[in-house]
Amino acid sequence: MSDDNDGIWFIYDGECLICQYAAQALRIKREFGELHLLDARTQADHPLVQTVNQRGLDLDEGMVIVQNNRFYHGKTALRFMAQYGDAQGIFNWFNRLLFWSSWISALLYPWMRGTRNWLLRVRGKSKIDNLQLKNQPIFQSVFGDAWTTLPPVMQKRYANRPYSRDKVVVVGLLDVEHRSVLRLLAPLYRLLGTVPMETASQVPVTVNFESDENSKSFHFNRVFHFPGKPYAFRSRMLQVNGADLVEIMRFGVCWCLRYAWEDGKVKLHHRGYALHWFGHFIPVPLHWLLGRGEAEEIALDDHNFAMNVVMIHPLFGQLYRYHGQFRVTSVS
Numbered sequence: 001m002s003d004d005n006d007g008i009w010f011i012y013d014g015e016c017l018i019c020q021y022a023a024q025a026l027r028i029k030r031e032f033g034e035l036h037l038l039d040a041r042t043q044a045d046h047p048l049v050q051t052v053n054q055r056g057l058d059l060d061e062g063m064v065i066v067q068n069n070r071f072y073h074g075k076t077a078l079r080f081m082a083q084y085g086d087a088q089g090i091f092n093w094f095n096r097l098l099f100w101s102s103w104i105s106a107l108l109y110p111w112m113r114g115t116r117n118w119l120l121r122v123r124g125k126s127k128i129d130n131l132q133l134k135n136q137p138i139f140q141s142v143f144g145d146a147w148t149t150l151p152p153v154m155q156k157r158y159a160n161r162p163y164s165r166d167k168v169v170v171v172g173l174l175d176v177e178h179r180s181v182l183r184l185l186a187p188l189y190r191l192l193g194t195v196p197m198e199t200a201s202q203v204p205v206t207v208n209f210e211s212d213e214n215s216k217s218f219h220f221n222r223v224f225h226f227p228g229k230p231y232a233f234r235s236r237m238l239q240v241n242g243a244d245l246v247e248i249m250r251f252g253v254c255w256c257l258r259y260a261w262e263d264g265k266v267k268l269h270h271r272g273y274a275l276h277w278f279g280h281f282i283p284v285p286l287h288w289l290l291g292r293g294e295a296e297e298i299a300l301d302d303h304n305f306a307m308n309v310v311m312i313h314p315l316f317g318q319l320y321r322y323h324g325q326f327r328v329t330s331v332s
Contacts, residue, residue: 007033009066014039015125025091059130075109110279134163146261151299156328162216168209172326173202182319193250196231252276268295
């Protein structure tokens with residue numbers, strides 16, 4: 001912690017234009033003391049920046065304000081600025097107008113964060129990555145303490161790091177089967193670009209797991225090589241919190257799931273559906289339409305694993321299944 005505990009400390013990414021403007025325009029009421037600006041890119045060794053890192057506050061997710069040893073991050077920092085900022089200047093006036101309530105701050109902040117990230121990409125600037133997330137696989141934090149106990153093939157299969165160009169390729173053979181009642185929903189599945197509405201055995205499948213150098217998410221690019229008509233199923237997955245993730249498909253439709261290492265298997269537990277719109281995840285009751293998805297993966301040896309994915313409807317039972325074996329062929 002810095003020796004200078006008086007006043008307000010504003011910790012930000014100096015390459016972020018929005019953060020730069022906020023840092024220069026912000027005025028704090030006199031009773032809170034002097035405002036100190038701290039660019040975490042150029043002053044990464046500053047004790048306060050180190051404290052921010054130790055607390056796990058991601059500066060790619062938002063700026064940090066420190067006042068009297070209290071840390072405000074992201075939307076709570078904007079809320080602090082709105083409450084305790086001086087009304088002088090256009091920025092301070094708009095900030096108080098837009099972020100005067102915690103509810104409005106939560107609603108608007110993802111849009112601001114998205115604009116910030118877009119501006120960084122346009123300017124060719126990398127993420128600050130103050131927590132050094134790209135030094136470890138995304139799923140290391142998903143599985144937590146269980147990560148070190150995963151079989152080697154699972155650590156390869158889940159090797160993708162955030163903010164990188166990592167790519168893991170697996171190939172395999174799957175048996176795909178579905179009940180005839182599912183054909184009623186086939187147009188919806190095709191519209192969403194989800195699993196193929198086919199029944200076939202020993203279908204060659206290639207899956208590329210590709211990281212995104214501009215975000216923490218990574219992409220699933222699957223190709224089912226049906227005879228004469230390959231079928232591509234693309235989505236991206238994003239860690240929301242701990243073991244909770246979302247798989248985002250077309251039009252922002254999401255499958256919410258939780259990963260776990262249980263009984264010597266990687267298990268994917270259904271957590272519902274949502275719409276990903278404007279940075280928010282809005283729960284939607286698609287369970288009665290699409291059913292519940294469950295999956296598990298079992299290590300066979302250091303290079304191969306088995307997979308089983310099912311979709312179970314509350315009224316009609318199992319609607320869909322694909323199962324088979326994959327081999328990890330490339331980790332780059």
